[in-house]
Amino acid sequence: MSPWRKRWLARFLARRQPPASRALLSNANIYILPTPFGYAFLTLVLAVFLLGTNYQNNLVLLLAFFLVSLFTSSMYFTHRNLAGLRLNRINSQPQVAGDEVRLEVQAEGLSHWALEFHFENGPLRRTDIDGLQRLVLLASPGPRGRYRPGRLTVACRYPLGLFRAWSYPDLDQVVHLYPKPEPWPRGHQSAGQGQQTALHQGEDDWQGLKNYQPGDPLRRVAWKQLAQGRGMWSKEFASPQSDSRWLRLADIKGRDLEQRLARLAWQVLDANEKQLLYGLDLGAMDIAPGSGHSHCNRCLAALACLGKPA
């Protein structure tokens, strides 16, 4: 497609099908045209018609008429196979830059056969949708930052392959691509300077139990009490302050910003894996200490966006 046509198509689609978290495929946004095979089929129909006309043979004419009728009705069936499909966005977690991007979509509908899903330049996923289904789609790798996979292409040629019906829903998906983590345990040490590591402190100065709050690290859950059926409790420690620590970009050395960010990403993932309380200080912005999956994702997203236009 020429760049000019591409721009025109983008503008057209932006008006017709603006980005939204959900999409319903219907007459308004399904396009349909014969495939090359469809045109070849029409040529065959013409040949059969000529054969029937020249031999004045009603049966051959009937065959030609049947084939041309199939052509028409298969247009309806192909369109119908796509119509009524619902697509919902599923928010994606930050992913490593440079790898194939995994995007998830929830598809909902009854009896949609042999649909093809793909993002631009991404591999094709062929599947039936009959009910509610979570689809994992791959998009091409991208650089660090906010990544927009753009419009999804949903297409089908069912039943005969004479027509291809397709639609370009835009689920307004955004994925944060953080730098590929590079191990940097030294920074780890320096971050703990002047304080004891959380690991030891926490276990020495055990204070008592407090009510479990969502977000408390799992390793602090009082499993014994839970097992005895006394409810969910968290173990409390003497000095929560000393348990938390800051991962600072300024503390990490490296060739350039990208390498330093890569090392910081490794530290975030490491801290998350060890279920520590940690905060992130990037100079221009900081994230208060916390723990858990969503906290980790926030930190990685911040790493992805640093120095990039929003």
Next chain:
Amino acid sequence: MRWYLPRRTLLLLIASQLMAVLPTWNRVGWVLVVLNLFCLAWCSGICLGRFGQPPRWLLVLLALAGAVTLAFSLPGKGVYLAMVSLLVLGYSLKVLEIKAPRDLFALVLFGLFLLATNLVRYQSMAMALYLLLAALMQLAVLVSLHGGQPWRLQLKGLGRLSIASLPFTLLLFLLLPRLSPLWQMPNAQSATTGLSDVMSPGDFSSLAQSTELAFRAVLPWHPASSGLYWRALTLEDFDGRSWRQASFRQQAEDKSVPFTLSPGQDWTLMMSATSKPWLPVLDGSQPLSSELVLTADRRLVTKTPILKTRQFQLRLAEAKRGQASKRELAYNRRPPPDNPKTLALAQQLRQQYPADAALAQAMNRYFAGSQFRYSLSPPPLGKAAVDQFLFETHTGFCGHYASALAALLRAANIPARIVAGYQGGQYLPEGDFYALYQYDAHAWVEAWLPPQGWVRFDPTAQVAPSRVSGGLSAMAANPAFSAGGGWLWQLKQQPTMKWLRYQAALMDYRWNRWVLNYDSGRRQQLLGWLLGNHNGLSAALLFGGLLLVLLVALHWWTRRDLAPVQKAVSRCYLKGCAKTGLNREPGEAPGDFALRVARLKPQLAEPWQQITALYQQLRYQQSDAGLLKELKRRVRALPRSAKIAP
């Protein structure tokens, strides 16, 4: 784009190709058949993982073998057969190089076209059904390539698609104007059974064994079977053994004589394909259409050979038998060569009966003598066929008797000729028509006896009267006849078999009348019936209007419920709740509600529990069409709330 060819698709492809090639097998020769089978076998081997792709040299070798075969076998067989053979060759070889879907597409298109060429050759209803099935197989290949669902659902999808296409097909067939041929196509017929313009005694026995339909006749009256003589050919050139059509009959002035249409009864002839121009008609028939000509010997011929079943309108008037040119009479008087005993017999009879008419009658009665026997398997005859028959073998059927009588008459200086055609006919009251089969083929004699003119004599009737009054099938009881007919004849005389054959004949008649012979005239009739006084514009409007109606119907049929699955699930569940007759409290969980239902309506406990379980599964675990259908079914099965005791 990434593609893969499922094994199921390839197996379907092999089956569909087998179906498409099968009807061509007796036409394209055994080399191509073997080649095709080899390619298909190799392809199944690939499909089952036994062989790899064939090597390049093998493909080249196969292509060369096919081409050489074609080059040797085709000359003289005509362009049409060459086209079919080439199609089969290419179609077979293509199977060995399937790599991508585009190869499959090409094969499907090949296959569909091959089916169309088969339809040119075979037009019976059974064959049409078979070919329709074969066409659907080709489509099944496409569906299996483009749809991923289980084969049962694929079949259902194909069925829906085909059914949705039928009304369109019918509309196009009935209302689209018929075009005349855009260019002359090569003759599709290679050989057909039927009468030939040369008759040696014994020739008709192959026809007598053939149960192929020769023609049908729709007569507005019901003559006795013995009066039905369908004249197709006159044979006047006799060489002592064989009778031929006289060469002067081929000339233009004899071929077409002017006539004035006389009053009479109109009848319809539905002629099967013969690739010959002559028509079997009752004596005295006149053509009502310009494509037929009346000949000097009162036959009807078409201007072009009959290549497919065609229908002709005719009028039966009083036969004018009193005309004969001098040349014609002289030609028919020539004594039979090489048959001296026949000449002697004729002289002997002449002395007894000086008058021509009496002599002819006597000669005809001569065959009623006890020494003559009717048989479909007579001994072969030599060069002096008539002498041998009259004085040695005494055994034969219509051809022998007619030949002998005509020879006797000529030997006595009475002009005589053989007429070849059909005799009798099976009447089918439901269709109100007469069906004549090849085994009804018959030969008889016409003698010139002024003042009546040409008078018909059927010596066969003297020997085997039932042959003429009841048709050949009535002869089955005759052991002499059965010896020639074989066990098949016996089987065909069973009442059930007779009934089945009768029904089949009736269906075939309707098939011919309504499908094969639908033409511009019929289309005009239909339009007239629909629109009254119509012109091109109103016909086009009707066509467009019906097309629009069909499109709207199709649109409505394929319209899809755009409500999300979850909504459908909830709606169905709520309908079930209403049917229980209990009000579900806001915020009452399905499980709690189910407990309440079990307490208050114990008779509903069991089914409602199942509905709840299904609902929860659909709502929170997985959902698919099968489960939803099940839920709907169970909710429907609940008794109405009014019928549930509190």
